[in-house]
Amino acid sequence: MSSVPAHARPSFEPVRNLILRAIAQGKATGVAVAVAHGGSIVWEQGFGWANREARLKATAHTPFTLASITKPFTATTLMALVAEGKLSLDDSANKYLTNSRIQGTNGNADTATVRLLGAHVSGLPTMYEGYDRGEANLALDADALISNYGRLAYSPRSCYEYSNIGFAALAVVASNLTGTDFGALMTQRVLTPLGLHDSFFNTSVARLRTGAARYDSLGNLIPYYTTSTPASGELYASAHDLARFAMFNMKNHVPGQAPFLDDHCVDELHKPVFVGPSGVATTFGWFTGHLKSGIPVIFKIGGQPGVATGLYMLPSENLACMVLTNRSDGRELCSEVCNQVLAGYLPEWQQPEETSGPPTSPFVVRPSFGGHWRGTLANDGAKMQAELNIDSSDLATLSLGDKPAARITGMQSEGVALTGVSVGLIDSPDSLRTGAKTLKIKLLPQEGKLVGRVIAVAGDPNVKNVMLPYVLTLNQIPR
Template structure:
């Protein structure tokens, strides 16, 4: 079996001179304190001269002092929030000025976190996958404005509405292809396993809005892109990432994982109960499955800021980097999306970024091109500590920057449906296994009654009707699909009112609570493993096409 790791890893963390000023200072203090008295003065003078030289040459001592308050804050937050570890890296003006690990990469084995620890990245995988995609664009093997189906062989996307030929590679990359929200996690201590990707497309490859009409973040889209990369490159996605992205960029602790044979370098993912989460995989590797160290991500960020490090190969020309950072889809919340990157504006700064969030993971990668700044924060728990620390670093390095205010939760206003929505609607949910009759009755009072097949009638909770014409809400019921039997779930509706008499879009089975649930001895076991006493509640969001006609 080919290793997915970029290179064999050393077991001793590497000391890197530009960002290790604090470590050198501590070592000098230790040596001075234990030296004989007649050498202490000489060592002290040498230390003063050395620190002065560092200050003059690279400013790392100043940088280290700047982050001292954040160091203390991280240690306090780790204790307060019961988070196992955080790793950070900051690069400025073409070099790393601070990188450090805090807490435990593996609590049980007492392995400390370092800047070289490999963390699961969750959705920070997307800009890495997009970079690989763009290398194929540069090589003439992929055309961003060609239908993605041209690269999918016998598999392909189905347009439930609109034209599948309009679902271009670019639209898949900027989340406007028409694909619905989607994810699946397959845990090692459970018997369910990921199906072949062609089968995943058969079940969930529906375009539920016309391509280009609407922004909808979709992990499945980046699973499609990793499939395109593998097909066009003629090698596995993991091998292409290692050989054509990680190695040329000097990212020696990065992999598509969990990577076999290198578990000792990976941070264990911990759940909300504080216990290790069993290994899991997704059905969208390009969206979520990558691992990298904070140091490696800082190098990746420097490449995207066109720092042109001497030991990095220019795998993309600057023009293609610019194309990735160009907003081509409006998210509708003041931010936009390019190719693998979110583009937003905070306190007058243009910020190119991505974050990640899945069981046992919270990650932040931020670039500020005008300030030549890269900020990386990685955490092996699903906790807000990652954006909190990233905000602190931004505040310490950007004079004008202020953390965006968190929007207060407004009390739910009484839902008043538009006149065109009031009435009885009948149709079907078209699942990959069957067609399930559905009726939706919208009352003038704002109550919405829903019935699936012969199931009990239920109300739509938290109903809302957005400016772009989507009826949203949450209800109960069953879609009667095998993939959703793994967990209890609720149903999410996102239906577009069209022409006054059609409601269509997606209905999703949602088992996405960030918690742990007991199995009560009823959960299927895995051969050779003890029966699980608890499992992660977060398992899937699975969308199926729905269409209704007003009666």
Template sequence: MRWNGFNSFMKIWARKVFSLLLVYSIIFLVSFACSNHQGTQKATLETFTQQLDARISTIMDRYDIPGTSIALIQDRNLVWSNAYGYADIEQQKKLTIDAVCRTESISKSVTAWGVMKLVERGLINLDDPVKQYLGNWSLPESEYNLDEVTIRRLLSNSAGIPLGSLGEEYSPSSEKPSLRQYLSEEVQLTYEPGSTYEYSNPGFNLLELVIEEVTGRDFNDYMANELLIPLGMHNSSFDWDEEWSSRVPMGYDLQGNSVPPYVYPYKASGGLFSTVEDIARFAIAGMAQGNKRQPKVLNRESIQDIQTPQINTSGIFSFVADDYGFGHFIETLPDGKKAVWHGGQGHGWMTHFHVIPETGDGIVIFSNSQRSWPFIAQVLNDWSRWTGFGPVKFGRIIKVVTGLRIIIGLVLLVTFWRAGQVFYGIITGYRKLKITPGKAPIIRVTELAAGVAILTILIWSVSQDYLFITSVFPVGAIWLGWVLLFLSLTLLCSALLPVLSNDQLSNLNHERNENKRKLA
């Protein structure tokens, strides 16, 4: 029958397209693997920065990144920095190296230094319950032992406090909740302290209150005078400065919409404003051997404590890091060296620094776009190849992006094949609308359920203000969404327009043959 002939044709066509897709995937993966092992690690600094200058604009265009600034560290010295793209697209204002940017969660790394300064002075103890340093503010009642919520566990994101709410943004000049009001709403224990890793903003903001209660000083005043200024970070502050109005770029969200400057009701976990070169100075200070020209803020033992694994990461974080220390992620590189890093993500912003303390190498990357994870991963891959230490774990994001592209291609192939079957069945009359279930075969029920489920998930996803997958895969997530929409509609059409039964097909073909005979 013609229907069987069409099925045979579709199977041949599908095999050919699948073979082409498989060949393309192999070529792509081989070229990707080869690019990961090219000999850029032997290039000079000048050659590598020239390569960056040539590549950055291409990668920015690929992921629609408005602006980025990058700083390189060699032998514990800031050796190069540059800025690319725009601070404000509408105004066509170029991004400059002295732009004051939101560092977001890099703030946690800096806050950890502030806490360790108090430990060195004997004003707090890492293993003391945090409740004894909170003044008249108290931890909420819990089924878990509050004495187990220690300074050490807060610093290592293992105190039992979850991530907390996102989107607590305020205009710099507007009224905002006090730190204590914020903590009263956000701090809760959802699992046993010390039992597992859980990235936590409220946990670090509790440390902000600890610093203020122990020192009797404003958090920003303490951090500026004890840490930022001594490290030469003169363009950094945990407080908004009106003089920065012309220096702070616009941020851009996942859809490319502009995001004006904002502040949080807290500072310790994500409130630091800084330049890419200032964060490079902070990263240099954390090198194990130190730079003799670098002011001494913490002793070597404290820095080693900060960079010592405290707990294994879990969930998505285990994909990009092995452990968490005090405000720092930690990983072991392929050559056995230790890498220490932290990143930051906010509304319209992404930041990252990565250092190899043993060798004194490092990189800092700022971007005023929330679509920057693949971009940052690509730059880190280029840098890690150049340094010769082997790929850093954060660079795995690029491999996942590649895998997602292959999955999208395969789903699209299957969808086209099924859509072709449905379309052919409609125009030939072999498929008819059937709303009632009747004696629906299992494949029809499965297609209907899958189509409704996929469509429901897509509608839910579109209604969300933020989805993690769209940050990691800003381009791929959009393609995946459209492909899944196409698939769901195809499945629903296939279920609602089933193929006629064998008896119905026989009768239809017999009727058509009779009509042809009469016309002849």
């Protein structure tokens, strides 16, 4: 039973003033917010500019880029196929991947299930790349992306690693089963049945002019771009539509929505898959946590250049809040707005953090890490010899190919993993093209080896950036 009466409604005026101040102070460009409670939308409003240059104001019906809030929509599209009997979430994803398959470099690829792909524990590493209009020819289709980057960095279920590649693979699974382009499939199976008329996938190019433009942290327009993994972040939706989506997830029967998933299927979307030390869990497309009283929270945030979004649902209270912004630095405003709204209903509200990973601590060398390691770094055509030396808790180096060893800085323990940062240029087409030389390392001990990934990073995350994953497998060399 809800602890918030259905008729209860706090004043939203302080939240309006918060948003208006942020816009007046140049800390926001466009903002849209919606609150759903008791099975209806109790507040929805837009503020500022959706597109300042076109003099298009933001409204509750303005489509904003959702960034990673796209992921729950992608998962719901797959769940519609489950409901139709076309697949099982606990089947190996490779069962449905025909032209390209996940490769089991550091784990058994057949145990990377559809469910694990959507819960960031399949063993696939993280990835991101944006392409402006002049680079559209550089973007790989999803099959080619999996072929180039679909290697397991870790054994499935062994650790949490946020993975856009997993959602690219889910899109291929869905398209292979239906013979339909993924954007069209999401529209057919999810957007249209739910009556989300403001929403569209990035392939609906003609509708882009109705959507919010994207701005950097200084309020400068960012030229239109697409990404390497559309199914993980390229849905556009309004605050109004996102509220309708939230009510569907809270099992409300909203007028104009077709019941294409039964309650069991909705529960499968929200069921914890991997629970982190903090108690925050990944699900098939979402994250879940609990307030101190035990009230469950289902949530997802999104962020990329020119985008910061947030959606929080408390199903037991039939309450949800969502905020959309078109600025790179909008994360703090999204949090403030959601926190003020939800604390107005539930004073105990505390926003959960979107990670199921362990906390970090200073690295302390252990026998499973110390010494000299040699192996291979691979992906995107690269197959380079790699050497790692860990001399102490604060001295380690990495060398790739015939290049000199570079020191690893900022070493931390992330649970049993070692993380750190080095520099170097990987001999692969994408790395050479982008000049990605900052190398972010994460390694786990596994069966006497060190396994994991190196993410080659370049660019400004407020405007345009790239994170390319390379899989690392190392064996210890006796001194």
